[in-house]
Amino acid sequence: MRRGIRGLKGIKVVTKADGRQYKYRRVGAQLVPLPDLPENHPEFLAAYVAAGAVQPKPRHQEGTISALCVAYLASHEYRRMADSTRGVWRRTLDRISADRGTGLVKDLRPDHLRKDIRALTPGAAQNRIKAWRSILKFAVEEGMISSDPSAGVKAQRGEVKPHRQWTTDELQTFRDHWAVDTPERIAFEVIYWTGARCVDAVGLGWQKVDDDGWLSFVQAKTGGPATCPITALPEWAAPLSAEHASFLASVPRDRMIWIMTQGGKPRSVKGLSQWMSAAASTAGLPDDCTAHGLRKARAAALAEAGATASQIGAWTGHASLSEISHYTRQADQKGVLGAKRERQSGNNIAQFPK
Secondary structure, three states: OOOOOOOOOOOOEOOOOOOOOOEEEEEOOEEEOOOOOOOHHHHHHHHHHHHHOOOOOOOOOOOOHHHHHHHOOOOHOOOOOOHHHHHHHHHHHHHHHHHHHOEEEHHHOOOHHHHHHHHOOHHHHHHHHHHHHHHHHHHOOOOOOOOOOOOOOOOOOOOOOOOOOOHHHHHHHHHHOOOOHHHHHHHHHHHHHHHHOHHHOOOEEHHEEOOOOOOOEEEEOOOOOEEEOOOOHHHHHHHHHHHHHHHHOOOOOOOEOOEEEOOOOOOHHHHHHHHHHHHHOOOOOOOOHHHHHHHHHHHHHHOOOOHHHHHHHHHHHEEEEHHHHHHHOOHHHHHHOOHHHHHHHHHOOOOOOO
16 A cells, blocks of 8 residues: 555556556646655655646647537537437537547648548438537637638438338237237337327326317427327317227326336336337337337328328427428328318418417
8 A cells, every 4th residue: 555645635656567656646637747756755745746836738628629519518509409409419529529529620621521420321420510510600600710611511422211100010010919008009009199209208198188188298309389189089080090099098097107117117218219119129020110110100190191281290290391291201192192172271381380
């Protein structure tokens, strides 16, 4: 055990594999080397005092990419994002800081950014370049640099594979495998009927259903509203009566939150998504049967039932026709074309009210 002069604080001794020892004084987050002398030796004491006068290096040196990431995370632009979006951006910026943080922002060139995203998958590259553009735009606005080196930089070409919509047969296969009273079936029915993202589905329950039997909630990702019928169906939704009955047969009535663990605790957002994928695999379904694929299937089912664009948007919470078109691309075209003309009259609007 090391024995030294009482009162000397912050001394760290590192022993190498060959048995040699090195002494340091900890100053802030850095270690200042000390001579290999007894701690009561005058030269050691002098070095110890001198080490205390060393100015600690800042964790994020000014002008570096790491410091820019920290400044952006404290900005209004970042703080106004939804909680779930902030989490994604923070992880992306943390990776940028870890990979490129010591570089200086003023030295960044387009080739540096292209190199940074070159080895990433198409989806990851798109997210990364979006993050670069945001922080570099912020750097220009704050006067850190005069021009944005990300201008003109594009992510590599490649198909970004979206979440696949479940087929009718896959929906039935899941129901055949998981009984109505199992946690897996409850979560499936809640996500499929409401069309909610996992980030919202984990908190849905009777506490969000009003006296008229309508479920309403504010979406975590967009801040926009979403509403769907729970206890009774409106006339236009009559084609969905079988799905509605399956939902009501599964959803628990003895607790406020619908999706819970076997031990009676709420599920996490990430945990719910992974758990649902595992439940689908256990039922013999393909790996690309995901929770978000149920959301797409709900939008398609609404389109096939003859719902107007405004009705689909109100149910799923999508704000524009382009979004709804993306999610209903795989809808049964015969079902859509066979819907009554008056049910389609709402499809001419360009934007839904929030």
